[in-house]
Amino acid sequence: MLQTAALPTGHADLVTDVAYDFYGERIATGSADQKIKVWRKDSKGSGWELEAEWKAHDAPILRLTWSHPEFGNLLASCSYDRTVRIWEEVGPAGGASMVNGNSGGQRRWAERALLNxxxxxxxxxxxxxxxxxxxxxxxxxxxxxxxxxxxxxxxxxWQLTNSxxxxxxxxxxxxxxxxxxxxxxxxxxxxxxxxxxxxxxxxxxxxxxxxxxxxxxxxxxxxxxxxxxxxxxxxxxxxxxxxxxxxxxxxxxxxxxxxxxxxxxxxxxxxxxxxxxxxxxxxxxxxxxxxxxxxxxxxxxxxxxxxxxxxxxxxxxxxxxxxxxxxxxxxxxxxxxxxxxxxxxxxxxxxxxxxxxxxxxxxxxxxxxxxxxxxxxxxxxxxxxxxxxxxxxxxxxxxxxxxxxxxxxxxxxxxxxx
CATH class of the missing domain: 2.130.10 (Methylamine Dehydrogenase; Chain H)
Structure with missing residues (x-):
């Protein structure tokens, strides 16, 4: 089976996890560089464009998961820093930026919860x-x-209902x-x-x-x-x-x-x-x-x-x-x-x-x-x-x-x- 596309993530360290959203139109990558990046499939469907990136943890990220779209665009991440963090997409960031060579506003993700x-x-x-x-x-x-x-x-x-x-x-x-x-x-x-x-x-x-x-x-x-x-x-x-x-x-x-x-x-x-x-x-x-x-x-x-x-x-x-x-x-x-x-x-x-x-x-x-x-x-x-x-x-x-x-x-x- 031939490789159809490659995604140069640009992470500064090992990519530890990749997670698709519910529809398969976006992916999130987590890395040992403590950053999360969110990518969207381009209009041609043959590549991926960077939508957002941010420092998410104080240690390497281990796992990522998307919520069901019924609850909006939510990401949860966990790390060696002993925390789980929940992120919500809240709209475009202020100002324009260059994303993979394309001009456009980056999406902004806000931290909604820190579970420690x-x-x-x-x-x-x-x-x-x-x-x-x-x-x-x-x-x-x-x-x-x-x-x-x-x-x-x-x-x-967030309530801890079971431990x-x-x-x-x-x-x-x-x-x-x-x-x-x-x-x-x-x-x-x-x-x-x-x-x-x-x-x-x-x-x-x-x-x-x-x-x-x-x-x-x-x-x-x-x-x-x-x-x-x-x-x-x-x-x-x-x-x-x-x-x-x-x-x-x-x-x-x-x-x-x-x-x-x-x-x-x-x-x-x-x-x-x-x-x-x-x-x-x-x-x-x-x-x-x-x-x-x-x-x-x-x-x-x-x-x-x-x-x-x-x-x-x-x-x-x-x-x-x-x-x-x-x-x-x-x-x-x-x-x-x-x-x-x-x-x-x-x-x-x-x-x-x-x-x-x-x-x-x-x-x-x-x-x-x-x-x-x-x-x-x-x-x-x-x-x-x-x-x-x-x-x-x-x-x-x-x-x-x-x-x-x-x-x-x-x-x-x-x-x-x-």
Missing amino acids: EARGSVRGVEFGPNAFGLKLASISTDATLRIYTSISPTLTE ISVPSLINTSSSANPTDGDSGISGIAGQSSQNSSTNSNSGSVAGGSGFQQSSGTGPGAGLINPGKGNEALGGWTVSWCKEKWWGSVLAVSSGHSGIIKIVSLSSSPPSALLILPPPSNNTSHPQQPTQKHNSLGAQAITSLSWAASCGRSYHLIASGHRDGTVRVWKIKPADGAGSGGNASWSASVMGEWGLGEATIGRVEWNTTGSILSVASEEGKVRLYKATYAGKWECMGTFSAEAPQEDGNDDGADAMIQE
Whole structure:
């Protein structure tokens, strides 16, 4: 697949995140130079023009997210400076300026809120589905998931409605969570109810150094929180369920164990509907495990993405891992589990591939949840799609390097076995 356009961002340091708006007409870039830049597709549709740029944080920016257009043009950013900041586009800046050689007024973005409750770097931030109002989820390396709700029409007041210790989340379902019979990983989800205490609070964390008791009176108060005092063991990723029928549900991960927790905010107190440890075998991998895969922390999750269901009776969650693995989970809500009920959910691994040396930096579904993009540490983005046979095929590879003449990227375009 050939490169169609390049965007010279002009950032003075590494670009850490790129986020499209709802319509795909604008993108925001965040960088280690502490700046955010907003770009709009030009009139020809073949390039991008710089609309605005500003210094947004006092440390490298980690993630960006756009709100649903129902709430206007809002951006949220998070950073190593332990803050989440919410920005609103308020119109053109005064005076004319030169933007990528074109004369015109730059757009102006105003800071509406500074959320500084985190006690560690804020690694993930995402606006919730518009059906639940203007909500924002953040996860930080103090291993805490925080949910904020806007309580002011001016967007200047945000209430912290939930502060959840991710390691202390346990499965409150009354029955085990069976997996699909054809998944080849029987017992993965079913382990959650009896092993959640072990996986959540102690995991397989080496040494135990840096452990502190979680404070407060909410869920998990007094339990060990491995993220405090040791950022590598804290929270890293969060992704909302896009469908309102199941209530406010998110997928989160924390630490280097590779465990994903499906969290329901609709229950009181919030609980884990499902806990997904990584498969205990590698029979589904098309390649042999590498030494990196077997090393401590190799299963650590670097990115999560919950796909829009678009009429499916099940959900898809993609996870990218430090050892280069990409895993797609098939999540089935139980009958009668609508509105966030605690009926038993089930899960199976629908696809798994990778085990290369390049760490996965980001996984992201398209709007319909049918195509998965995977960005790796080697500077390449690959697009995957499931075939009717249930196999995952690489549709193409994008790279900043010149495209290869034969269109084959070291076997990356080969069929990925389920």
